[in-house]
Amino acid sequence: METARAGRIVLVRHGETEANIRRCFADSDDTPLTDAGRLQSRELAFRLSREFCPEVLVSSHFLRARETCEIIGRVLGLPTEAIPGLHERDFGSLKGQPYERLEEAPDCESLDAVRRRAMAAIEALRVRYPRREIVIVTHGAVIQAICGAASVPPNCGIVTIDNATDNVGRGFGPAADLPVGADH
Helix, strand or coil, X not given: CXXXXXXXXXXXXXXXXXXXXXXXXXXCCCCCECHHHHHHHHHHHHHHXXXXXXXXXXXXXXXXXXXXXXXXHHXXXXXXXXXXXXXXXXXXXXXXXXXXXXXXXXXXXXXXXXXXXXXXXXXXXXXXCCCCEEEEEECHHHHHHHHCCCCCCCCCCEEEEECCCCCEEEECCCHHHXXXXXXX
């Protein structure tokens, strides 16, 4: 008799961008990865293949997340899909500005609003892919909002959510030795 297994959500932050290096909020949804970001993504794909059993691979529609997802997909032999609701927090007038100015933005999307829209997208994935291991390539503020963390994970950092219990496990890395910055 086969036991039904619980699925798992594996949240992954995209690879490094120029905005991360400059410690600024991205000024465009189409910010590409750096060479280091592409290397981080490839290393992450190998880590995912060793430590997890990815069956579904999705991402935010922002270029940096899609690029990370596509690199992972090529290594794992999985198709990729961009899903609405997983995109980065809207930083309003802070686009292109240094991270230190976050407190100055009255037009920033709240972390609670980010959490609500991202959790709705994740819930839809749980229904669509029950008992499957789903890798979601997204953004630091999305992971921060979902996990209630005080800070964002490093580029290509990993956080897991057990579908049966909603327990959140933190497993940041593998990019700990590569240049990292806050998301955006």
